[in-house]
Amino acid sequence: MAHLAHDPAIRADRRTTLELGAVLPQTAExxxxxxxVGGVDMVxxxxxxxxxxxxxxxxQIRQQLRAxxxxxxxxxxxxxxxxxxxxxxxxxxxxAEGSWLDVSSGGELAIxxxxxxxxxxxxxxxxxxxxxxxxxxxxxxVGLIVADCFExxxxxxxxxxxxxxxQSILLRVKPGVVADTHAFIRTGAEDSKxxxxxxxxxxxxxxxxxxxxxxxxxxxxxxxxxxxxxxxSQIFALASFAETIAVLADFMGALRTSSGFTPEIxxxxxxxxxxxxxxDEPATIRDLGSLLTTHLASxxxxxxxxxxxxxxxxxxxxxxxxxxxxxxxxxxxxxKGLRCYVAIDGGMTDNIRTALYDARYEATLANRAAAPRDxxxxxxxxxxxxxxxxxxxxxxxxxEIGDIVAVFGTGAYNASMSSNYNAQVRxxxxxxxxxxxxxxxxxxxxxxxxxxxxx
Numbered sequence: 001m002a003h004l005a006h007d008p009a010i011r012a013d014r015r016t017t018l019e020l021g022a023v024l025p026q027t028a029e030x031x032x033x034x035x036x037v038g039g040v041d042m043v044x045x046x047x048x049x050x051x052x053x054x055x056x057x058x059x060q061i062r063q064q065l066r067a068x069x070x071x072x073x074x075x076x077x078x079x080x081x082x083x084x085x086x087x088x089x090x091x092x093x094x095x096a097e098g099s100w101l102d103v104s105s106g107g108e109l110a111i112x113x114x115x116x117x118x119x120x121x122x123x124x125x126x127x128x129x130x131x132x133x134x135x136x137x138x139x140x141x142v143g144l145i146v147a148d149c150f151e152x153x154x155x156x157x158x159x160x161x162x163x164x165x166x167q168s169i170l171l172r173v174k175p176g177v178v179a180d181t182h183a184f185i186r187t188g189a190e191d192s193k194x195x196x197x198x199x200x201x202x203x204x205x206x207x208x209x210x211x212x213x214x215x216x217x218x219x220x221x222x223x224x225x226x227x228x229x230x231x232x233s234q235i236f237a238l239a240s241f242a243e244t245i246a247v248l249a250d251f252m253g254a255l256r257t258s259s260g261f262t263p264e265i266x267x268x269x270x271x272x273x274x275x276x277x278x279x280d281e282p283a284t285i286r287d288l289g290s291l292l293t294t295h296l297a298s299x300x301x302x303x304x305x306x307x308x309x310x311x312x313x314x315x316x317x318x319x320x321x322x323x324x325x326x327x328x329x330x331x332x333x334x335x336k337g338l339r340c341y342v343a344i345d346g347g348m349t350d351n352i353r354t355a356l357y358d359a360r361y362e363a364t365l366a367n368r369a370a371a372p373r374d375x376x377x378x379x380x381x382x383x384x385x386x387x388x389x390x391x392x393x394x395x396x397x398x399x400e401i402g403d404i405v406a407v408f409g410t411g412a413y414n415a416s417m418s419s420n421y422n423a424q425v426r427x428x429x430x431x432x433x434x435x436x437x438x439x440x441x442x443x444x445x446x447x448x449x450x451x452x453x454x455x
Contacts, residue, residue: 025057038432052346058433071289084315089440091115160221230269249299323411347381
């Protein structure tokens with residue numbers, strides 16, 4: 001079953017059956033009416049492990065990481081964005097695939113180190129890294145810290161000077177590009193809490209970013225390795241990335257003239273969109289890699305700049321469609337002339353994205369996956385909020401109580417943004433590959449809910 005995703009005939013057959021195209025995990029298929037992923041029966045898995053349950057297609061994660069590596073070329077670096085999905089099993093998978101790791105907190109750093117990840121291959125992010133987090137990162141020996149503000153530059157310099165060490169950093173700059181995505185996940189515009197602005201105002205030409213470069217070059221204990229920019233997430237229009245490269249190349253040219261500084265590294269963040277619905281047609285990893293490498297080489301060539309090492313930080317596009325969530329139908333309410341509510345044993349505690357971003361998902365009944373999805377339903381959660389909806393007006397087979405629902409595209413930002421609202425225990429996580437299911441994170445228990453209480 002490991003090679004199922006590479007067999008065009010099998011892929012075509014299963015996609016016709018499920019009518020979901022690129023939304024599906026790459027090893028998904030239908031056998032005997034049941035949904036299988038990674039060679040594992042999702043119905044049997046739900047019965048064994050209970051629901052709600054996160055399931056990850058390991059073969060697809062491997063394939064996505066390798067696709068990025070191939071698209072970027074050996075001279076450049078894939079840095080997986082841990083905020084999308086992270087636990088020790090995922091870290092070990094990154095080690096096996098030779099990926100670097102981007103962490104955004106002391107907690108994510110601790111998970112990486114606990115799983116044996118090479119700290120020299122870690123990029124540390126965050127717009128308000130505490131003194132403790134910076135100290136932890138520097139003591140661990142992380143490869144790069146992305147400095148987000150002037151205060152951070154001073155903190156890093158003070159910590160390294162006291163230790164008698166030097167820390168390599170990137171400066172996060174705001175290129176002023178407004179990416180074509182949800183307003184909540186745009187991060188590169190001037191009105192953003194992240195990074196140093198490139199426009200005029202503070203610092204004149206080059207803005208705060210020019211001043212930050214000058215400060216970083218002057219401060220002891222800091223090695224300014226390059227620049228970082230991230231314009232947003234779930235981006236379909238690759239033109240936004242081309243615009244970002246052009247803006248940053250111009251800035252690099254100005255820096256060479258004003259200070260003699262030329263970046264060794266240019267980190268362009270992540271943001272490639274994925275298909276959450278069958279009609280979605282995002283760009284491919286190959287398309288993105290070709291645009292980034294070609295456009296960067298062209299812009300640097302025109303300005304006579306040395307070509308920096310390119311880094312990208314994919315998260316969603318590595319794990320989102322590799323993941324699905326299994327639920328059990330508990331209640332069905334048909335409101336005549338309005339809608340059919342199908343209540344599942346999960347909701348906004350395991351998938352907040354629908355409430356937060358009006359996210360849209362595709363679903364199927366795992367126990368009747370070969371049947372037509374000819375009924376429009378709203379998959380509602382079990383929590384005390386009217387907005388607790390996983391999939392609004394979604395196509396599904398005619399549901400019955402006890403059915404196993406599979407919601408696709410939940411591998412990114414679902415587990416990492418999960419909560420205990422209503423004292424709901426968070427789901428377990430299972431990796432599936434080659435017909436084997438491996439529990440990599442257990443379901444929480446009621447005891448976990450009180451474990452931090454102090455009496």
